[in-house]
Amino acid sequence: MFRHFAAVVTLLTLVSMPSVAHAHAPTTMPAAQQRFDVRAFGAVGDGVADDQPALIRAAHAVAQNKGGVLYLPLGVYRCARQSGMQNGIEFGGVSGVTILFDPGAVLLMDNLNPQTGLGERGHGIVFRGPCHDITLMNVAVKWAKRPVGRSMGDAFRFEGFPDDDRCISDVRMLQCSAELSPQT
Numbered sequence: 001m002f003r004h005f006a007a008v009v010t011l012l013t014l015v016s017m018p019s020v021a022h023a024h025a026p027t028t029m030p031a032a033q034q035r036f037d038v039r040a041f042g043a044v045g046d047g048v049a050d051d052q053p054a055l056i057r058a059a060h061a062v063a064q065n066k067g068g069v070l071y072l073p074l075g076v077y078r079c080a081r082q083s084g085m086q087n088g089i090e091f092g093g094v095s096g097v098t099i100l101f102d103p104g105a106v107l108l109m110d111n112l113n114p115q116t117g118l119g120e121r122g123h124g125i126v127f128r129g130p131c132h133d134i135t136l137m138n139v140a141v142k143w144a145k146r147p148v149g150r151s152m153g154d155a156f157r158f159e160g161f162p163d164d165d166r167c168i169s170d171v172r173m174l175q176c177s178a179e180l181s182p183q184t
Contacts, residue, residue, distance in 0.1 A: 045075020067096030
């Protein structure tokens, strides 16, 4: 019994001793990603107000920060049909981005052409490479109306091409959904 106890104490002592390789390791964990709440940028989330300009401002803040969490609390964030603002949320060449929706939050795309009933003005969420470490959690993208046919308007679009150094890697989509998308 004493030998068993002594062996356990010796093992625990060896495990708890810092090794030379880890003696100079940092004692703090890396800082968590900075969170950017779209409501702080003017988004209302009532399904009526056009939240697209606020979403673009929030995405720009994440890009300026060189990554972070774009956070959409519970609500319906409407993106109306506007010239010059084709996509609901867009990132180009920005890595380390998480888009986090509260469960039940929705990105409502209300941008179909009223004359043709087709989607020609934008996608829900777009990432253009080069970028890596992209996470989408609980993201729900829905079009306000069903398009009359398949046309431009992806719920999720990732553009990256290895032959011109615009690769996208390490993309995770967890609990995401798309409804009535002209093209998915």
